[in-house]
Amino acid sequence: MQTEPTTFTTPRPFLQIEGLAKTYPGATEPVFDQVNFTVAKGEFVCIIGHSGCGKTTILNVLAGLEQASAGQVFMDGREVNAPGLERGVVFQGHALMPWLSVRNNIAFAVRSKWPDWSAEQVRAHVEKYVALVGLTAALDKKPAALSGGMKQRVGIARAFAIEPKMLLLDEPFGALDALTRGTIQDELLTIVRDTGQTVFMITHDVDEAVLLADKVLLMSNGPTARVAEIVHNTMPRDRQRATVHHDPQYYPQRNHLVDFLVSRSKDLSNGRAPAHPPVVQPGLAAVSATPA
Structure with a gap:
């Protein structure tokens, strides 16, 4: 054969x-x-x-x-x-929405990726990635209260949070x-x-x-x-x-x-x-x- x-x-x-x-x-x-x-x-x-x-x-x-x-x-x-x-993008500037807290800046991106998620799912996901960049203590602060390095960490956390x-x-x-x-x-x-x-x-x-x-x-x-x-x-x-x-x-x-x-x-x-x-x-x- x-x-x-x-x-x-x-x-x-x-x-x-x-x-x-x-x-x-x-x-x-x-x-x-x-x-x-x-x-x-x-x-x-x-x-x-x-x-x-x-x-x-x-x-x-x-x-x-x-x-x-x-x-x-x-x-x-x-x-x-x-x-x-x-594809997640992080620019030289942090590009955060100044009227939203760290939590809500990242949650906005997460909801865009998974619109059917419950509030609890979004909350847990956001907190996971904020913890990864060491900003848990700043979760409810707005960008104006953060240093330049902290703002960039939020931008990185936001990009990672959508799991691109x-x-x-x-x-x-x-x-x-x-x-x-x-x-x-x-x-x-x-x-x-x-x-x-x-x-x-x-x-x-x-x-x-x-x-x-x-x-x-x-x-x-x-x-x-x-x-x-x-x-x-x-x-x-x-x-x-x-x-x-x-x-x-x-x-x-x-x-x-x-x-x-x-x-x-x-x-x-x-x-x-x-x-x-x-x-x-x-x-x-x-x-x-x-x-x-």
Whole structure:
């Protein structure tokens, strides 16, 4: 009896970006073009590049808030072309409704996702996510009574509370002082690891990217910017902010990102970056070169 040959198919990535481009009306050149990358389910991806390379525009396209001029975005097998509650977004500003308490800001989002839930279900769900960001004592305070860091925690709790398939973060810690920023980074890492959340985050902070990301997308300078390189973080995923700099892979990876931003991003501008970026692992390369 003749048997059919076994065939293997590669599963489609959770998020797939193909040939993405954006040209604004009246412009002679695209902000970016031929942007191609993928994100696996449960992966934390940071994107870094100089101002004007289109990072926020890419995030807005992923959120469905902007339309690309060319290319496609697929998430979980479906094309993204409009906003949806399967994507949670946290911007640089907290975007809280000032007339509502912390509890009611988050409850508003929860009811949007699950309109049939009872008041008790909503209450329990809200309190769970407020506790995760350490704000139980501020549940019934309004935004005016909160510090900047606390407001950003509420925004993060609200985004997590709708249990999105993907979390989109646009420099959410950029306006915070270093101590508050570090504290919220630790909380975000804990929540992401506990929930297996998929995250796409814009940052200008190299140290933040090395701490948080499984993969870093490096953008060349605009116009006609592209994802010029994909850097895989080779350090253990359970890294901690207080000790990460002791890992022998830390500085090779950090220096690689800094070198790109300082020199190579400019050299790869104006469409000179490849449409399909190379994948590098600077930390592993450095470790393998170290004598035993």
